[in-house]
Amino acid sequence: MVALHTLITIVVVVLLIIRFKVDPVISLVLGCVYLGLATGVGLGGTIEAITVGFGEIMIEVGLLIGFGVLIGALMQSTGAFTRLVRLLVRTVGAHRLPYSMAALLSMIMPSIYVDVQVVLAAPVARSAAPALGKRGLPLMASAIGTGIFSGYVFVVPGLAAISITGLMGIPLGNWLLFGLVLGPVTALLTTFVMKLMLRTNYWKAETDEEESVDSEFAEVAVGQAHAEDSETSVATGSGGGAGTNGAGSADVAGADSVPEGSKAHELPLLVLFLPILVPLLLIGFGAFA
Numbered sequence: 001m002v003a004l005h006t007l008i009t010i011v012v013v014v015l016l017i018i019r020f021k022v023d024p025v026i027s028l029v030l031g032c033v034y035l036g037l038a039t040g041v042g043l044g045g046t047i048e049a050i051t052v053g054f055g056e057i058m059i060e061v062g063l064l065i066g067f068g069v070l071i072g073a074l075m076q077s078t079g080a081f082t083r084l085v086r087l088l089v090r091t092v093g094a095h096r097l098p099y100s101m102a103a104l105l106s107m108i109m110p111s112i113y114v115d116v117q118v119v120l121a122a123p124v125a126r127s128a129a130p131a132l133g134k135r136g137l138p139l140m141a142s143a144i145g146t147g148i149f150s151g152y153v154f155v156v157p158g159l160a161a162i163s164i165t166g167l168m169g170i171p172l173g174n175w176l177l178f179g180l181v182l183g184p185v186t187a188l189l190t191t192f193v194m195k196l197m198l199r200t201n202y203w204k205a206e207t208d209e210e211e212s213v214d215s216e217f218a219e220v221a222v223g224q225a226h227a228e229d230s231e232t233s234v235a236t237g238s239g240g241g242a243g244t245n246g247a248g249s250a251d252v253a254g255a256d257s258v259p260e261g262s263k264a265h266e267l268p269l270l271v272l273f274l275p276i277l278v279p280l281l282l283i284g285f286g287a288f289a
Contacts, residue, residue, distance in 0.1 A: 005038040060166035061159050065113055068159070071275045072116025080272035081120045087269070094131045097124075098143035098195070102187035105147030107180065110158035111276050117148045135198040137209055142194040147187045154183035156283055173286050 009031040016027040029050065036046025075081045088100045101124065109117055121144045129136035152158040156165070156176040165175050197203075270277075 002039055005035055008038075009035045056167065057163050061162050064111075064157060064159060064162055068111060068113030069116055072112040072120065074275060075112065075272075076116075076120060078267070078272050080269065083269055084273070085124050089128075094128060097128055098132070098139050098191055099188055101140070102143040102147035102150075102191045103184045105144060106151040106155060106183040106187040108273070108276060108280075109148070110151035110155045110161070110183075111279060114148055114152055114159065118144075121148070134205060135203060137205075138198055138203045139191075139195055143187075143191045146190040146194070150183045150187040150190070154179040154186065157279060158183075172283050173288070176280075176283050 012034065013027045013031040016022040016030065017024050022030075032050050033043075033046055036049060037043065041049065084104070085097075085101070088104065089097055092100050101121065105117060105121065112120070125137065125140035125144055129140050132139060153160045155161060156172050156179055158179075161175060161179060162172075164170070165172055
């Protein structure tokens, strides 16, 4: 019966959040109260379990949330995330951007708090979507969402991964080794499945999308589309195609760009990502030390 009530709780929480737009915190608390009462814990025991459980989780992840927000703010102020996306587009092309974004967010970005990742990545989805066709926006949105939450759950130091390892006593190094495989694989497979689903009538642009792309990114979208059209018109194997693609992608997520003359722009991209890479290296080293 405990398993049945747990399943009911999960379904109810999901419905409250998605269907009835109830705040996630309120939905989770209501779900916990139902589960406690339904399994015989009692009202007092349920409230105690919620408060104690929340406190134990915050012991594990409280500082992680604070530093995750801080690192995300650094990425935005220095334009590091924008520069990395531009590099991805020049390297793999705009049409492969959903897969590269899913892999990037699931492998490298989990140390940034989830909400901050959304703020950083949403302009990229908006500006790059027109270059991917009429289903570009839902594909980019699903790739970004899948990448963020795959990293959040599977890859250290993602918030959920840290919570699970702390509560279950699993060494961070062990979790990191498996998570670096499971996280990106989950993100890439889910993005591929979503691409297949979008070939059906699953997504209806007239009802599921806003009327128009924000004017802030409209010029970027046009540039992306022109870049793709120019690339296809160049003879296969010629050097102009890559250059055109790079030019067309130069303004992806331009809203976060940093002025050319700024010191942050002059720093190598690797240096700007050291706040993310160093903790990963230390955790990985700890697994073998």
